[in-house]
Amino acid sequence: MKPSAVLLIDLENFCASRRDHFSREGRAVDDQPRRKDDLRTLVAFVERATKLPLAVRRAYANYLSLADVTPRDVMEAGIEPVQTFCLSDATGKNASDMKMALDAVVLAAEGDGFEHFVLVTGDGDFLPVVLELKRRGRDVSAVGVTGSSNMALRK
Secondary structure, eight states, X not given: OOOEXXXXXXXXXXXXXXXXXXXXXXXXXXXXXXXXXXXHHHHHHHHHHHOSOEEEEEEEEOTTSXXXXXHHHXXXXXXXXXXXXXXXXXXXXXXXXXXHXXXXXXXXXXXTTEEEEEEXXXXXXXHHHHHHHHHXXXXXXXXXXXXXXXXXXXX
């Protein structure tokens, strides 16, 4: 199997962080890049950075409550949208995180050709996932929005 990379995007975190970033800059909504364009830029950046083909590209979110981007936008960027649902009374914030973390570990266990995992999240809760992937011999990169990424994850 040829070496390849895996791109997993915490889309809820990505959209919220981008909103906050542009708000801090004082940029109006009409003056911001469209999320679909952001995703295309992200894919190109990851392909250049890893120098590997992306065998898996997934974006995790509850698309029913996400206003910034649609599943169609995600698919047009060449990414598989993964719909998550909150089954508890809580806010549902962690449903996408849990599915993304589970998929990362399963892919690492099953896919011998997956050499590099790129996790798009600024959430420090992914640190155990990063450490597990590294323990399994995988290269791991975390990509987050400036000013919104957890310090431990950046280190």
